[in-house]
Amino acid sequence: MEERRKRLIEHAQNLDCDILVSFEPENLYYMTGFWGEAIGILEKNGKTTIIAPELEVGRAKEESIDCNIITADRGVGLISGLVSKIKNSKVCTDCQSYPTMESLKKSIPTIKYSTDPFYRAREVKDSREITILKNASQIIDEMYELCVKKIKIGLRESELQSILMSFAMEREMFSTGYRSTLNPLIIAGGPNGALPHAQVTKRKFVGGDLIVIDLTLRYKGYVSDATRTFGLGTLSSQAKEIYETVKESQKAGLKAVRIGASCKSIDDACRDYIDKKNYGQYFIHSTGHGIGLEVHEFPTIGQKSQTILQKDMAITVEPGIYIPKKFGVRIEDSVIVKDEPMVLHKFTKELIDI
Numbered sequence: 001m002e003e004r005r006k007r008l009i010e011h012a013q014n015l016d017c018d019i020l021v022s023f024e025p026e027n028l029y030y031m032t033g034f035w036g037e038a039i040g041i042l043e044k045n046g047k048t049t050i051i052a053p054e055l056e057v058g059r060a061k062e063e064s065i066d067c068n069i070i071t072a073d074r075g076v077g078l079i080s081g082l083v084s085k086i087k088n089s090k091v092c093t094d095c096q097s098y099p100t101m102e103s104l105k106k107s108i109p110t111i112k113y114s115t116d117p118f119y120r121a122r123e124v125k126d127s128r129e130i131t132i133l134k135n136a137s138q139i140i141d142e143m144y145e146l147c148v149k150k151i152k153i154g155l156r157e158s159e160l161q162s163i164l165m166s167f168a169m170e171r172e173m174f175s176t177g178y179r180s181t182l183n184p185l186i187i188a189g190g191p192n193g194a195l196p197h198a199q200v201t202k203r204k205f206v207g208g209d210l211i212v213i214d215l216t217l218r219y220k221g222y223v224s225d226a227t228r229t230f231g232l233g234t235l236s237s238q239a240k241e242i243y244e245t246v247k248e249s250q251k252a253g254l255k256a257v258r259i260g261a262s263c264k265s266i267d268d269a270c271r272d273y274i275d276k277k278n279y280g281q282y283f284i285h286s287t288g289h290g291i292g293l294e295v296h297e298f299p300t301i302g303q304k305s306q307t308i309l310q311k312d313m314a315i316t317v318e319p320g321i322y323i324p325k326k327f328g329v330r331i332e333d334s335v336i337v338k339d340e341p342m343v344l345h346k347f348t349k350e351l352i353d354i
Helices: 002-013 026-033 054-064 076-086 098-107 116-123 127-150 158-170 190-194 237-256 263-276
Strands: 019-022 037-041 048-053 069-071 091-093 173-175 186-189 210-219 221-233 289-290 296-303 314-319 320-323 327-330 333-337
Touching: 002 019, 002 037, 002 116, 019 026, 019 076, 019 116, 026 037, 026 048, 026 116, 037 076, 048 054, 048 076, 054 069, 054 158, 076 098, 116 237, 116 263, 116 296, 127 158, 127 221, 127 314, 127 333, 158 173, 158 186, 158 210, 186 190, 190 210, 190 320, 190 327, 210 327, 221 237, 221 327, 221 333, 237 263, 237 314, 237 320, 237 327, 263 296, 263 314, 296 314
Parallel strands: 019 091, 048 069
Antiparallel strands: 019 037, 037 048, 173 210, 186 210, 210 221, 289 296, 289 314, 314 333, 320 327
8 A cells, every 4th residue: 555655646746746635436445445435635745544424434444554534524524624634735636526626726726636646556556456356357257157158049138147247246246337338247149249338138149149248347346357259059151250350359469468568559459450351440449448446447558549558557458340230249358468468367269159
């Protein structure tokens, strides 16, 4: 925790701030070890304070690491407690509430909104974070083994989701709560697979389906993210060709992952291979993203990214091809950046035709 706080303050000082204030639970957790309804304050000397309503104080005391805990009433009470601690300081905060920021500016006119110190500190993972991501990825691999056993003609997407989530939750792995979807997983058979962010439906799997299964789940706070595409019954020659194209594209992308490589070069490696096979127009998203306490973190693995990979960043590599109203194929792994990439998922990427 001490090293995390040092990194946070270093990034804050780049913005000419000597105090960081976290409202977002992911940043609060990274700063304090406590995930809940509270405000975190990190001073440049490393002193860390949590201001929490009484109903959260007990857990904050148990779960936080080397923090001073202050009790305050919800709402205005929390803000008043915060102002009394940070008045006359150079403050940077991740607060996204416009009314709250306007209120804070009345007492602290120089307060700045920026998520940059938090995201930049969180880009590079420490050994504990990497261990958690490894364990999370192993559980996801086990879920793909379960898919092989359970997928059959007539099974509904929604039924498979229920089976997989029950398995995950028994192993303390939970939904990310990602706001852009109504479902914890992406399970998309046949034409639904042509939608990269398909919602889970009651559609039954039929012979000839390609089934895209994207498992993005949280374990001990951290998100692991993988996708595999399965075949069911007799597949068309086009489906097999596109599957092999995506598989080789992802292989090229993983090969490009190394310390000092540009994020753009990884996207280029995947995209160039798909372009050569004349499917470029059907690769309609970026190649990947950072993972950690959120589903999508820095860095972005895409055409416009200027980020250079550093040791122990955690990213995804996930090219895909989507043929409208017919099917889609995506293959994705979570990866830790090393001299040789540490691919966290071991489940096969060979086409499994169930």
